[in-house]
Amino acid sequence: MNSLDSPIKQTLFEKLWQRHRIATLADSLDWLYVDRHYIYEMNSNQIELLRGVGRRVRAPRRTIGVMDHMISSAPGRHGTPKWAQDYMDLMRRESGIAGIPLLDEDTPDQGIAHVSGPELGLTQPGMLVLCGDSHTSTNGAMGALAWGIGASEINTVLATQTIVQRKPKAMQVRFEGKLQPLVTAKDLILALIAAHGAAGGVGHAVEFGGSAIRSMGMDGRLTLCNMSIEFGAKWGIVGVDETTIAYASSRPYSVKGAVLDAAIKDWKTLHSDEGAVFAREIELDVSQLAPQVTWGTSPEHAMAIGETMPEPAEAAPESRKAWEDAYAYMGLKPGAPIAGVPVDHVFIGSCTNSRLEDIRDAARIVRGRKVAPGVQAWVVPGSGRVRRQAEAEGLDRILMEAGFEWREPGCSMCAGSNGDILKRGQRSMSTSNRNFVGRQGDGVRTHIGSPATAAASAIAGVIADPREFIEKEVSV
Amino acid sequence: MTQANRGIQVVRGTAAVLDRANVDTDIIISVTRVVTLKRGDYGPWALAALRLLPDGSLDPACSLNEPAARTACVLVAGENFGCGSSREHAVWALAEYGFKVVIAPSFGDIFYNNCFSNFVLPVRLTPDVNSRLMQALVRDPHIEVDLERCCITAGDFTTTFPIEPFWRQVLLKGQRMVDILLERKDEALAFETQAAAARPWLFHDPAYAGSTAKGAA
Numbered sequence: 001m002n003s004l005d006s007p008i009k010q011t012l013f014e015k016l017w018q019r020h021r022i023a024t025l026a027d028s029l030d031w032l033y034v035d036r037h038y039i040y041e042m043n044s045n046q047i048e049l050l051r052g053v054g055r056r057v058r059a060p061r062r063t064i065g066v067m068d069h070m071i072s073s074a075p076g077r078h079g080t081p082k083w084a085q086d087y088m089d090l091m092r093r094e095s096g097i098a099g100i101p102l103l104d105e106d107t108p109d110q111g112i113a114h115v116s117g118p119e120l121g122l123t124q125p126g127m128l129v130l131c132g133d134s135h136t137s138t139n140g141a142m143g144a145l146a147w148g149i150g151a152s153e154i155n156t157v158l159a160t161q162t163i164v165q166r167k168p169k170a171m172q173v174r175f176e177g178k179l180q181p182l183v184t185a186k187d188l189i190l191a192l193i194a195a196h197g198a199a200g201g202v203g204h205a206v207e208f209g210g211s212a213i214r215s216m217g218m219d220g221r222l223t224l225c226n227m228s229i230e231f232g233a234k235w236g237i238v239g240v241d242e243t244t245i246a247y248a249s250s251r252p253y254s255v256k257g258a259v260l261d262a263a264i265k266d267w268k269t270l271h272s273d274e275g276a277v278f279a280r281e282i283e284l285d286v287s288q289l290a291p292q293v294t295w296g297t298s299p300e301h302a303m304a305i306g307e308t309m310p311e312p313a314e315a316a317p318e319s320r321k322a323w324e325d326a327y328a329y330m331g332l333k334p335g336a337p338i339a340g341v342p343v344d345h346v347f348i349g350s351c352t353n354s355r356l357e358d359i360r361d362a363a364r365i366v367r368g369r370k371v372a373p374g375v376q377a378w379v380v381p382g383s384g385r386v387r388r389q390a391e392a393e394g395l396d397r398i399l400m401e402a403g404f405e406w407r408e409p410g411c412s413m414c415a416g417s418n419g420d421i422l423k424r425g426q427r428s429m430s431t432s433n434r435n436f437v438g439r440q441g442d443g444v445r446t447h448i449g450s451p452a453t454a455a456a457s458a459i460a461g462v463i464a465d466p467r468e469f470i471e472k473e474v475s476v
Numbered sequence: 477m478t479q480a481n482r483g484i485q486v487v488r489g490t491a492a493v494l495d496r497a498n499v500d501t502d503i504i505i506s507v508t509r510v511v512t513l514k515r516g517d518y519g520p521w522a523l524a525a526l527r528l529l530p531d532g533s534l535d536p537a538c539s540l541n542e543p544a545a546r547t548a549c550v551l552v553a554g555e556n557f558g559c560g561s562s563r564e565h566a567v568w569a570l571a572e573y574g575f576k577v578v579i580a581p582s583f584g585d586i587f588y589n590n591c592f593s594n595f596v597l598p599v600r601l602t603p604d605v606n607s608r609l610m611q612a613l614v615r616d617p618h619i620e621v622d623l624e625r626c627c628i629t630a631g632d633f634t635t636t637f638p639i640e641p642f643w644r645q646v647l648l649k650g651q652r653m654v655d656i657l658l659e660r661k662d663e664a665l666a667f668e669t670q671a672a673a674a675r676p677w678l679f680h681d682p683a684y685a686g687s688t689a690k691g692a693a
Contacts, residue, residue, distance in 0.1 A: 022663055022664055023663060025642055031660075032655070053685060070511070121682075127678060130592075132562055134560065134562040135560050145587075149586065151565075152590065152654075153653075155654055156653050156654040159654050160654065160664060161668070167641065174552070198556060199555050199559070202559075232556055232582075235586040250544050255680045259677050260677070263677035266677075298498050319497065321495075322496060417511050417560075424530065436502040437500050437503055438502055438506050442506065442507075
């Protein structure tokens with residue numbers, strides 16, 4: 001469209017924001033309509049609270065109930081703690097009373113909200129999507145306006161199907177260049193956070209673009225948008241292109257026929273206009289990027305896997321104390337290589353990295369190898385569908401023959417809210433999104449990286465560079 | 477609780493200083509406490525990862541355990557406070573511990589909204605002003621935060637702070653967002669009708685595979 005047709009160049013974020021604005025309440029606070037809301041066990045008491053004050057769920061079938069945070073990941077779903085069982089029972093009862101569809105434990109579509117929602121087509125391009133979970137930003141990979149909310153906001157959404165939000169500034173992050181083998185979306189987002197800080201995106205909605213994203217599949221884009229929140233941004237988004245349209249139009253719950261044709265016509269407009277102005281722009285050349293892994297207790301403590309851990313003296317003055325505290329907590333010393341640090345547990349899963357591409361990456365590394373003695377290694381697929389697809393490809397057998405546990409879908413050890421946590425002092429190599437103090441259990445030391453890096457570390461028994469495994473494979 | 481006394485006008489007392497960036501909501505309240513305790517029981521576990529040693533005793537090296545900090549009603553923290561998980565339990569824990577005001581150069585966006593839902597005042601100061609406030613509080617921990625005048629006083633330190641007028645009114649009056657929006661529900665209904673006509677695919681209601689399993693209507 002030329003400038004005469006459309007004098008105002010809009011970012012995708014602005015287009016979607018305007019589409020959903022019911023009214024401006026005051027200042028920069030807007031009142032927005034919600035297309036899709038996901039709710040999980042831990043927040044089911046909000047449905048009960050609403051009922052308790054005599055209010056109805058405004059549009060029950062626009063909310064989807066999932067079982068992800070508290071559901072057991074053990075084979076056969078054994079060992080559910082009482083607190084988790086109580087929340088799951090509440091979820092069943094309240095969603096039933098309210099008329100909210102529930103993707104329960106015994107249905108083929110059970111999974112993590114941010115895995116199942118996109119893969120089932122319950123999230124569509126152009127939607128406004130909310131969930132009481134900070135990683136709702138994941139859904140932005142489909143060209144949706146998606147963010148995480150608190151418990152009181154869940155109550156508001158259930159009662160009104162609307163939300164109040166201050167409009168953030170728009171930021172563009174461009175990843176340019178062709179990625180090296182075994183360098184993934186996870187490595188891109190960790191490199192961004194390391195370069196610009198865990199607060200780098202605060203107050204912003206981040207649109208990801210550049211040649212590395214245009215050639216990336218949906219699974220990778222979902223990983224990227226997932227960790228926008230670790231960059232401080234509540235929103236991550238990728239403009240709609242052929243990849244998005246092929247994906248969104250072929251989901252189990254995609255619309256069909258003439259409605260789909262009309263939808264696709266609309267989806268094709270869901271990208272930032274040429275020349276649209278962003279409040280901030282960042283460009284990263286990722287053509288030489290190495291796999292990334294964290295050494296400390298913030299996602300910004302990420303580094304290339306082949307390097308030595310940074311000296312606190314290299315940190316900005318205000319960060320030195322935090323770095324020293326992080327080294328003390330992690331039981332590590334600056335100046336030593338990160339590769340070679342022994343690990344006790346490897347976790348491949350979470351809404352960040354539990355999709356089919358992730359499991360393929362892991363299986364490629366471990367094929368024909370064995371998990372190191374003393375290391376406990378888990379794969380927790382993100383959904384029943386991912387699990388069945390992986391099994392159809394034989395990936396489960398490759399992983400189990402290597403000594404991995406092939407577990408039931410759910411959030412598992414990312415959030416630990418189902419009791420999947422480690423013991424004080426244990427070290428975890430994890431594909432999840434947060435290496436926070438105590439995240440995987442009090443006193444547990446978490447390193448985050450890609451599925452390939454986690455798989456390589458399980459085999460080596462120490463944090464390991466996945467590229468070495470593929471080189472060995474070639475030389476055999 | 478009446479609307480008047482759950483709101484905030486002027487907060488007077490002492491402040492605790494936590495000079496640390498990126499304090500996440502897992503640090504504020506661990507998931508183990510979130511899932512095993514109920515609302516009202518989180519206060520003793522607020523910031524436990526920083527305040528308490530592994531044996532459960534107070535860590536004397538932690539600034540939050542200084543005498544004036546232990547009864548503080550204001551928390552002054554570093555940048556990106558409340559980042560991470562959306563858990564509103566983080567605000568509940570801080571409020572139950574006794575904090576009515578949290579001051580920082582920036583906040584996790586979800587945490588920031590959650591504060592207003594619970595009548596906790598989040599105040600953004602520039603990094604420079606925030607540091608000067610911390611220095612003033614080291615000399616004397618007494619502080620007054622006045623939401624009517626948007627003003628903070630601590631000894632000879634004084635500053636005004638910006639806050640969206642809408643949120644300020646919500647806190648002063650002790651209003652809940654859901655009540656404000658339900659008053660205007662006809663506007664939302666009209667918007668929905670229009671949106672469904674313009675983009676029917678967004679309102680597609682599939683026969684969810686899971687919907688019949690547990691008898692959802």
